[in-house]
Amino acid sequence: MFCSAHGVDAARIQQCHQQGFVYVRFYGGEGEHRSDRRADRGRAPAGRAYPLRDLAEIVGVAASTCSERIRRLQRQGVITGFHAEVDLEALGRPVQALVATQIRPLNRQVIDRFYRDALEMPEVMAVFVLAGGDDFLLHVGVGDVQQLHAFLVDTLSNRKEVTEFRSSIIYTHGQKRSLENLRGLDAASAQAAAGAPRISRRPSR
Structure with a gap:
């Protein structure tokens, strides 16, 4: 069974979970808010589906704010869908x-x-x-x-x-429950490099 949609059908995903299927997280991306990253980093335990209200509480924002940020990430193409993870x-x-x-x-x-x-x-x-x-x-x-x-x-x-x-x-394998925004890391590294003191070498005599 595979659940895919551009909006979370909490009841459907919960039904999948009751049958042994697991809800999987969404990703954050470029321009994400820090609360987007909190949701992405899986502060909620994996293995169950979360209604929007519960997800908002986990992230620490109002449900309306959480809903708007999810829609924004979808418009940006960061969130491409939601799905259930099956027990092989x-x-x-x-x-x-x-x-x-x-x-x-x-x-x-x-x-x-x-x-x-x-x-x-x-x-x-x-x-x-x-x-x-x-x-x-x-x-x-x-x-x-x-x-x-x-x-x-x-x-x-x-x-x-x-x-x-x-x-x-x-034998076994693991999968990261959230992915770091490497574009953000690149920007931070560039900013740090730009602010680093420059060492000039004196010309040799």
Whole structure:
């Protein structure tokens, strides 16, 4: 089940949570207010959906102010949507793996076709197009190691454009619940550098 909207349907997301799904945070971005960052940094515990009134209380502003700031971040394109995070075991995917894949020939038609086809494979949860030694990285979720082996042998090996692949089973992984605004960090660094004392070197005699 996947919830996506440009406004929070609290009842719907709460229903998702009751079924084992988890509400995920929104991001702050350029021009964000400090209370936007407080909301983004997850002062509210993850694992449940929050009505707008509760979110406003966590952030420390009025509900109307919180609502307006969310709409402003949406207009700026910082918040692109809201979604629920699913329990992969509940979907029969307790085993995850990363599969580095090389294809040939490397032309636009082959790359685009493999990208589209990979996203249609039931085992594949995400596709990354890479530069470097590998051309694709597939994030796979399956029921067990036998299903992973079947995917590699029966699906990838049978594609004529796939010349090589390597799989790595994921033991555990983490995901940041909030992202720092790197543009803000760059501006702060530049400001600090501009205010730093300059050391001039005397010309050697």
